[in-house]
Amino acid sequence: MKIDLEKLSIKSAHNHLVKGDFTAEELTKNVLENVAAKNPEIHAYIEVFDDCVASAKQAQNTIDDGKSGVLTGIPLAIKDNILIEGKKSSAASKIIENYTAAYSATAIKRLEAEGSVFVGRTNMDDSAMGSSTENSAYGPTKNPFDTTRVPGGSSGGSAAAVAMGGALGALGSDTAGSIRQPASFCGLVGLKTTYGSVSRSGLITLGSSLDQIGPIAKTVSDAEIIFNCIRGVDPMDSTTIPEAQYLAAREEKKVSGKKFTIGVPLSLIEVPGIDADVLENFKQSVARFKKLGYEIEEIELPNVSYSLAAYYILLPGEASSNLARFDGVKYGLKVAGEKLLDDYHKTRGEGFGEEPRRRILLGTYVLSSGYYDAYYNKAQAVRRLIANDFHKAFASVDAIILPTTPTPAFKLGEKTADPVAMYLADIFTAPANIANMPTISVPSGFVERDADSAGRAGANKVSLPLGLQIMAPLCREDILFRLGKEFLGE
Numbered sequence: 001m002k003i004d005l006e007k008l009s010i011k012s013a014h015n016h017l018v019k020g021d022f023t024a025e026e027l028t029k030n031v032l033e034n035v036a037a038k039n040p041e042i043h044a045y046i047e048v049f050d051d052c053v054a055s056a057k058q059a060q061n062t063i064d065d066g067k068s069g070v071l072t073g074i075p076l077a078i079k080d081n082i083l084i085e086g087k088k089s090s091a092a093s094k095i096i097e098n099y100t101a102a103y104s105a106t107a108i109k110r111l112e113a114e115g116s117v118f119v120g121r122t123n124m125d126d127s128a129m130g131s132s133t134e135n136s137a138y139g140p141t142k143n144p145f146d147t148t149r150v151p152g153g154s155s156g157g158s159a160a161a162v163a164m165g166g167a168l169g170a171l172g173s174d175t176a177g178s179i180r181q182p183a184s185f186c187g188l189v190g191l192k193t194t195y196g197s198v199s200r201s202g203l204i205t206l207g208s209s210l211d212q213i214g215p216i217a218k219t220v221s222d223a224e225i226i227f228n229c230i231r232g233v234d235p236m237d238s239t240t241i242p243e244a245q246y247l248a249a250r251e252e253k254k255v256s257g258k259k260f261t262i263g264v265p266l267s268l269i270e271v272p273g274i275d276a277d278v279l280e281n282f283k284q285s286v287a288r289f290k291k292l293g294y295e296i297e298e299i300e301l302p303n304v305s306y307s308l309a310a311y312y313i314l315l316p317g318e319a320s321s322n323l324a325r326f327d328g329v330k331y332g333l334k335v336a337g338e339k340l341l342d343d344y345h346k347t348r349g350e351g352f353g354e355e356p357r358r359r360i361l362l363g364t365y366v367l368s369s370g371y372y373d374a375y376y377n378k379a380q381a382v383r384r385l386i387a388n389d390f391h392k393a394f395a396s397v398d399a400i401i402l403p404t405t406p407t408p409a410f411k412l413g414e415k416t417a418d419p420v421a422m423y424l425a426d427i428f429t430a431p432a433n434i435a436n437m438p439t440i441s442v443p444s445g446f447v448e449r450d451a452d453s454a455g456r457a458g459a460n461k462v463s464l465p466l467g468l469q470i471m472a473p474l475c476r477e478d479i480l481f482r483l484g485k486e487f488l489g490e
């Protein structure tokens, strides 16, 4: 049986499974056929798991017993930095290339309890550092809309897997945009959750105070389904938010029935790096919300423009400390030298890609005695100012909207020689992580760019998707889902 996977949502697949239109095994086999046909070129998956048909059969038993949840038998793609017990997990880095996970991430355990099927592990930037998936130790992933372009990063493999019909949804991780930016480059929905709403246990850490696991999916409803399954307090992660506190935030302002005011920080958006048609697309999104009956209010967020600068002090600091454990002794790769110090130098020099090495140097510097106060502590103070800007703004507006990225998907190789140009891809996504805010990226339309001979056959123009970000106060993912669904007409 042939299932059309390109448009199939999790929600409708669930309905088909329950009605018996197809079985979980048929669904997974269709996905695997698609992966076999497309993955050699797109390279979304690093590894396809050999037990996914077996898990689909098991899920079918649950469905046959009438005990299925919405995610039972649903094929999902998992980013290579999220641990699944017994499977390799390498964060696409040579330094832990052959690491086999000793336990599963909490998010994985929750999906497993629902009977989800894990298709495989997806490509990403080395250690989740990057915005294009070109930093992977396994080579780049290509954008399914135009294979001469990047899918975004660092969760580029997860986004490309869903966009090519190689999974119905995916898990990614977002430290400054790594879920939302690839979702927007691949025409999908990506959710960066409130810091602490999803457990980080079993996520290979990049920046402990910034990372969150979250879903990439075709619709807002699908992202909501995955979020509801994986969220919640976890004794394995002391930063997770207790349920009572989470629900209290929702009680503060009820959503139902009320029309919202949406804040637009125009002075933050009209920056020189934004493409004219991306700005135009954003203005059309503002108009769409107006037409839906929302109040639009222009707001100022005076310190938010420092988000990226603060991020590139804080993140390297945290990353340099987190990655110190990969030393050739405790985990992963070991390149032996003459004496212990040589082992460290050789292992870390050969095991980490160029970007992690750059950030470890930078991070070690900003945390060093003598510079700690001038850089890391100063950036922490700026972080507080940025968070305060958002809290103040949310006193008068219910949500804030921003473009997800300043440009559509760029060409492979276009920014690899210029790290700062690559960092600027996160200009609109970094603020949410700095301020811990929940933010969703939803598809907002297309812009045209030239396609060269390697682009889509027969076309000299290619349509590339864009994304709109909706931000809400802490713990208010419900607002994101409501506005996102209205915006997309779901």
Ligand code: GLN
Residues within 6 Å of the ligand: 128, 129, 130, 131, 153, 154, 173, 174, 175, 176, 177, 178, 179, 206, 315, 426
């Ligand atoms: N592109 C950003 C970086 O390189 C974001 C990474 C992420 O969100 N994991 O750090």
